[in-house]
C-alpha cells in the first residue's frame with residue numbers, strides 16, 4: 283500500500299512523492315523528466331523572499347470541521363493565519379445560510395521559557411480549555427516548529443488526558459520546518475482524520491460521493507449534476523461533522539475538485555476501504571468536467587447517464603463559449619497557482635482561446651500517491667506547443683520579473699497576494715480564489731464573462747500602476763527571473 287495508516291505522521295511530499303519547489307524550464311521538459319516514476323532534483327534558491335507553512339494548510343481544513351476543535355501547540359505567531367481561516371469559514375457558512383460562528387481554535391502561546399523548560403503544561407491546559415469552551419466531538423493538536431524542535435511529548439499529554447477529555451484527541455504533525463511544500467499540511471490533516479476519526483464501514487451507501495473540497499460554493503450546482511445520476515455529494519473536510527467524517531468509508535466513490543488536496547485522502551480510502559478514487563483531471567472547463575464525470579460514472583456504473591448529462595450541459599453552453607473565444611482572440615496570459623490548478627487552468631484557458639505564455643506552479647508532485655503523474659500536466663504537455671514553466675513556493679520577485687518581461691494581457695492566480703503584483707504592473711489580474719471557478723460547462727462560461735469584465739474595465743490597474751512605485755530596481759529586471767535558483771542544467 284502507498285499510504286501507511288499504522289504510523290502517526292504522514293511522510294512529507296518530498297519524501298513520499300519526490301515533490302519539488304524549485305525548477306525553471308519548460309512544461310514538456312518537466313513532464314519528460316518525471317515520467318515513468320523518474321525523480322527530479324529540487325532546485326534550491328540562494329535567496330527566498332517569503333513563503334507559507336504546512337500548519338496553515340492543516341488548520342484551514344481541521345478548523346472547518348463544524349463540531350471539532352483545534353489546539354495549535356505553538357507560539358502565537360503561528361496562529362496568524364487563523365484570521366484568514368475564520369474569514370474563509372464565514373464565507374462557507376454564508377453559502378450555507380448557517381449564520382455567523384467563529385472557528386474553534388486555541389493557541390497555547392508558547393514563549394521563550396517554554397522552549398527551554400518544555401511546553402507540555404501549556405498543551406495540557408490548551409486541550410482542557412478547548413474541551414471546556416467548545417464541547418467538541420474531537421480535538422486536533424497541531425504542532426509547530428517550536429514544539430517539534432524541543433520534542434514536547436504530545437502523545438504523552440494526550441494519553442494522560444484520556445479520562446478527563448472523553449473525545450478523540452489526535453496529534454497532527456505539521457511543523458513548518460518538516461516540508462517546503464505547504465500542501466504537506468493537507469496530508470497531515472487527512473492522516474489525522476484517517477487514523478483518528480474514520481471508522482470501517484457499517485453499511486455501504488451506493489448513492490454517496492465523498493466530495494473533497496475547500497469551501498464548497500458550488501454545492502447547488504454539484505447537487506443538481508449528481509442528482510441527475512442518482513448520487514448525493516457529501517462535502518468534506520470543511521463544513522462536515524465528525525460523524526460524517528467517521529463514515530466516509532461507506533461512500534461509493536471519492537472525487538475532488540483539487541488533485542493536490544484530494545489525492546492522499548482518496549488514495550487512502552481506496553486502499554483501506556475499497557472506495558474508488560476518481561483519478562481524472564480536475565473538473566474545470568469542458569475537458570475537465572467531462573473526464574471527471576466519466577470517472578465518477580465508471581466507478582458507480584452510470585456511464586450512459588453521464589453521457590446524457592454531458593450532452594445536455596454542452597448544448598446549454600456551446601454558443602456562449604464560441605462568443606467568448608471570439609472575444610479573447612489574440613489575448614495572452616501568465617498563470618501562477620498551486621500545481622493542481624496551474625495544470626488544470628492550462629486546459630481552461632486553451633478552451634477559452636487565451637494563449638498561455640508561462641505557467642508558475644507553487645510546487646510540483648512528480649506523481650501522486652497512487653503512483654501516476656498528475657493527469658492534467660500530462661494532458662497539457664501532450665499539446666504541440668511547449669511553454670516555459672517554473673516551480674517556486676510563490677516567490678513573488680520571480681513572478682514580478684517574469685510578468686514585466688512577458689507583458690501579458692492577463693495574470694491568473696489562486697492567491698490575491700500574488701495577483702496584486704500584476705495589478706501594480708498594470709496587468710489585468712484575475713484572482714481565482716473560489717475553488718469552483720470555471721467548474722463545469724456553466725462555470726467555464728461564467729468565468730469567461732468575468733474575464734471579459736476585467737479586460738474591459740482596466741481603470742483600476744491602470745491608475746494603480748501609474749501611482750505605485752515597485753520595490754525592485756532596474757538591476758533586478760535586467761536579471762533572469764530565476765537567477766537565484768540553483769538547478770540541474772535543463
Ligand code: SF4
Nearest residue numbers: 335337360426427458
Ligand atoms: S510552524 Fe514554523 S514555519 Fe509554520 S508559522 Fe510556525 S514557526 Fe513559522
